[in-house]
Amino acid sequence: MDTQVFEQYESEVRSYCRHFPTVFTKAKGANFYDEDGRKYIDFFCGAGAVNYGHNNPEIKQKLIEYLESDGVMHALDMYTVPKREFIEIFEEKVLKPRGLNYKIQFPGPTGTNANEAALKLARKVKGRRNVFALMGAFHGMTLGSLALTTDKASRRGAGVPLENVTFIPAPYMFPELDTVRYMQRLISDDHSGVEKPAALFIETIQAEGGIRVFDEQWLRDVRAFCDKNDILLVVDDVQVGCCRSGTFFSFERAGIVPDMVTMSKSIGGYGLPLAITLFKPELDVWSPGEHNGTFRGNQLAFVAAKGGIEYMLSHQVEEQVKEKGEWIRSFIESEILPLDPRLEMRGLGMIWGIEFENIPVKGFADRVIERCFAGGLIIEGAGRKNSVVKLMPPLVISREDLMEGLAVIRDSVKAELAAL
Template identity: 80%
Template sequence: MDTKVFEEYESEVRSYCRHFPTVFTKAKGAYFYDEDGNEYIDFFCGAGAVNYGHNNPEIKKKLIEYLENDGVMHALDMYTVPKREFIQTFEEKVLKPRGLNYKIQFPGPTGTNANEAALKLARKVKKRRNVFAFMGAFHGMTLGSLALTTDKSSRGGAGVPLENVTFIPAPYMFPELDTIAYMQKLLDDDHSGIEKPAAVFLETIQAEGGIRVFEIEWLQKVRKFCDDNDILMVVDDVQVGCCRSGTFFSFERANIQPDIVTMSKSIGGYGLPLAITLFKPELDVWTPGEHNGTFRGNQLAFVAAKGGIEYMLANNIESEVRRKGEIVKEFITKEILPLDERLELRGMGLIWGIEFEKISAGLADKVIEKCFENGLIIEGAGRKNSVVKLMPPLVVEDETLIKGMEIIKKSVTEELAKL
């Protein structure tokens, strides 16, 4: 295994590769392969970017056909067939059946780009600069989104003050605190010192924050709070959208309609870069080119994105995620939690976190390293990275899912024995 060129020439900013020190060659479904011929089960899934599996064969066929026909590869935001077909498919197969009426914007192709667009739009519509976000949130690394992101190390890289955001304690932090009443007080109290926000930004399941699932009733109350106070509700579905939670949009379980929704990662179908910002039509106050960019709407990603939606529907991915989620919950509850009574489990659909904080935060990192040695790619999340985060591709076979969890069990057992 030769990693010298990376270590010598690639910036110190590189991160995930430090947890998985090998050189990968191939990936298929829920598996990765490296140069030395090792096979790994993938429970990281490109941080949620390959929900439909690595090199999904049905989507691949469409991509190859498009390439062989010399389809347009770059067109700025000009009209192309792949863009038309993606918009039509998204409108007819995703939005309409859910009773959702959104306009679609293609910002730059990453999650943070989608949030930057949402942020600018909300501020422009409401003519207010402040925004509410929740402690534990992760919304991206560019300056606007970074101001909404909470972890110290990410914020530390900004180099300038990150402003115009008020962080509200997430409901799990102080269960006795009514966060909705708290937000209302911030608005009503003329001595609160807090400016009325243009929007409330949230993930319905804080992923990087440690797999914190927000309750349905609380999400509904946030919706009502926004309605009552003329504030926009923005849901960041970058990581837990595209069926990860068991429904296409993560907010469906609360039966609410956010004003703005952001998506990236698996919306690109095949691990290709694509992001979208969805908003209610009356919010479309952009002037032409006001939020511009060269790589807005990757043509190949449009082909894959349409393919991803078709694949998702043909294979009942939403209900499959819910079924597989029960397998995960049962296995961890019966096989892993009993290893130490201080372990905790949180999650839904196919995003789960095992919390190690009560034993020692550093233990999660050790388990992650051990899992890699044992043939499983898995990452951490949460405060002090104390959570082992399970996020397999949604197409993972039941057998592979169980095999991966057996590796976690073995790795936790080995690391607990060292304490």
């Protein structure tokens, strides 16, 4: 396996490739193939970017047809047919059936771009600088989003102070603390030293934070808190949107309507770069061009995004997630947790985490991940000290691949425990 050119010329900043030191050639469905012809099962799913599977054949066909027709490939934010068709299907088949009324902004194509737009707009609408975010949050790597992100290693890279954010303990950190009352006190107490925020940014499931699923009642209480205090509620659905949690938007289970929603990753349908920032129409106070950019709304990604929604609907992906999520949950519960009483599990839909923080060995989860890779499974870590193994297969994975991948995890955990 020749990885020399990467090691010699590519920056030290490269990361995932260090966990998966091979050269990939092909990907199909829930499988990757490398230069040696070795097949892998993918439980990483491009960090949530290929929910509908690698090279999904139905979406691929639409892309091929578009390419062969010499459709426009780049148009800044000019009006094009793919953009019109994406907006139409998103409006008719995603927003309206859920009773949601949002304007759509196309920022740059990544998750952090969607959050930067939401951050700027929230501050502009409310005329306040401060923003609340939760400890354990991950919102992206550019300076605004990074200021909302808590992990030390990422923040260290900023090189400048990351300001104007107040971090609130996430509800799982101090179960005895009522975090909503705490936030209320922060803004009501004239001796709290905390400025009232323009917005509260949350993930309904902290993914990078270690697969922390927030309680539905807590989400509703947060919504009520924001309403009462004239604070915008922004849900970052970049990673757990697009059916990952069992419904298209992850907040649907709580019956809440955020003021803004950010999405990227699988909204691009085929692993293509696309992001959207959704907000209630009355929040649309942008002036033309005030948040500009050359790559806002990739045309091929619009084609794939429409294809992704069509696929999601015609293959009942939300239903598939509920069924397969249950297979994952019951496998972890019956085959992995019994291996050691110190193991824990958390998750919802098709995002699950196995927590190893109580195994007193540094990097235990990393060792499991390494062993999984040797066993033909691509899987990543998350959480404090990367102590969680995160299971996030493509939503369309077959039962056979899913069970095979789960068995690799079980056997890897067993082997690492035996090596203690």
